[in-house]
Amino acid sequence: MAAATSLDQAPDVSTDSYLVVGLATCFLKEDGEVHEVKVIEPIPSAALEAILKGIPTSYSSACGTTLGELFTSETPQKPSAFPTEAQFCDEFPARAIAAARTYQSRQEAQSHIPLGTTRNDFNYSTERKRVLNQTRVVRKEDDVKQHEYTHKVL
Numbered sequence: 001m002a003a004a005t006s007l008d009q010a011p012d013v014s015t016d017s018y019l020v021v022g023l024a025t026c027f028l029k030e031d032g033e034v035h036e037v038k039v040i041e042p043i044p045s046a047a048l049e050a051i052l053k054g055i056p057t058s059y060s061s062a063c064g065t066t067l068g069e070l071f072t073s074e075t076p077q078k079p080s081a082f083p084t085e086a087q088f089c090d091e092f093p094a095r096a097i098a099a100a101r102t103y104q105s106r107q108e109a110q111s112h113i114p115l116g117t118t119r120n121d122f123n124y125s126t127e128r129k130r131v132l133n134q135t136r137v138v139r140k141e142d143d144v145k146q147h148e149y150t151h152k153v154l
Contacts, residue, residue: 017100063116064116
């Protein structure tokens, strides 16, 4: 889906709509090894407020911007504050529009990172690694056995 099409399909947002995009440190698992990647992701207002309260986060920095600055052409444009090797997250246009909507409903959240500024004083931690391509395999041995009286009223 092209970015321009996404904005056309979302009449409740415009190119002036504010949002915050963050630079997250994520990991990819390949051949048993874990590789670090930098990912650009939109941050919804509720998540930003939690991050600002000091919870550990994989975001090393975040910047306040508008949809118009991110989508000047068919492909999203990286904010200048982010490194060139950073890549956009999956479904970035749709997630950016969704994040912009959260800042429309909570106008006061826009004051945390003013438009055009970057903030990097978060509780940055990669202790709990965000592995992007991790798959969970559920096995029969994982099933928890219950006693016969677990669901009975005694």
